[in-house]
Amino acid sequence: MPRLLIVHHSPTRSLQALTDAVVSGAHDDAIDGVEVGVLEALAFARGGAGHEDLLAADGYVLGTTANFGYMSGAMKHVFDSTFLQIGGALSDDGSGAPSEGATARRPFGLYVHGRYDTTGAVRSVLSITGALGWKQGYDVLEVMGEVTGVDTDAAYELGGTIAALLAG
Numbered sequence: 001m002p003r004l005l006i007v008h009h010s011p012t013r014s015l016q017a018l019t020d021a022v023v024s025g026a027h028d029d030a031i032d033g034v035e036v037g038v039l040e041a042l043a044f045a046r047g048g049a050g051h052e053d054l055l056a057a058d059g060y061v062l063g064t065t066a067n068f069g070y071m072s073g074a075m076k077h078v079f080d081s082t083f084l085q086i087g088g089a090l091s092d093d094g095s096g097a098p099s100e101g102a103t104a105r106r107p108f109g110l111y112v113h114g115r116y117d118t119t120g121a122v123r124s125v126l127s128i129t130g131a132l133g134w135k136q137g138y139d140v141l142e143v144m145g146e147v148t149g150v151d152t153d154a155a156y157e158l159g160g161t162i163a164a165l166l167a168g
Contacts, residue, residue, distance in 0.1 A: 001035050002166035003056060006159070008063035009041040009074040014147045015113045019063050021152040022111060025159030026061070034163045041074035044081055051085035059107045059137065059166045061159055062129075066114030066121035079128045088132050104133030109162040111141040111155055118142040137165050 004026055010016040019038075026036045037057065041064070043049035054060070064075040087101020110125055112118045122140050129136070138161045143151045 001033055002058040003035045004059050004163050004166055005057035006038045006061045007041055009072040017147045018111050018155040021155035022061055022159035025156035026163040028160045031163045031167050034166050041078050044078045051082040054082055054086045059162050061109040061162050063111045066112050066118040069120030071121045071124045106134050107137030107165045108134045109138045109158045113143045137162050
């Protein structure tokens with residue numbers, strides 16, 4: 001059975017509302033045959049999750065805050081602590097290199113919440129997922145300020161779409 005892994009850092013009510021909607025969408029009754037796992041990004045820092053969790057998944061939805069023009073430190077730790085083990089590659093100068101590694105071509109989705117700007121956070125996650133060879137399965141959901149019903153509907157659609165891609 002294909003497995004969707006939702007990895008999130010949801011320290012605020014706003015981001016938790018988006019995460020809840022993504023998880024609900026991934027569990028939509030119209031989607032059969034997909035196992036959905038949910039991990040807090042901080043679980044990777046606490047030793048409760050690791051690269052094995054990412055290797056065991058067939059697709060991903062990532063959720064993060066936009067902090068000072070970058071993804072959350074918790075989400076960055078997920079990538080820092082697993083990048084090479086899940087198929088990432090480094091070029092001679094130490095930067096990420098395009099990869100055909102263990103998780104290449106797996107679909108992913110991304111949602112980002114910020115108060116002022118999400119551009120840097122989105123760019124930073126897409127840079128790493130690109131180096132891993134992951135394939136974006138849905139438009140990035142960028143939400144600024146208060147989360148509305150339109151935003152949670154879009155998050156539901158994001159979770160459902162990535163799960164449906166795996167259900168095939």
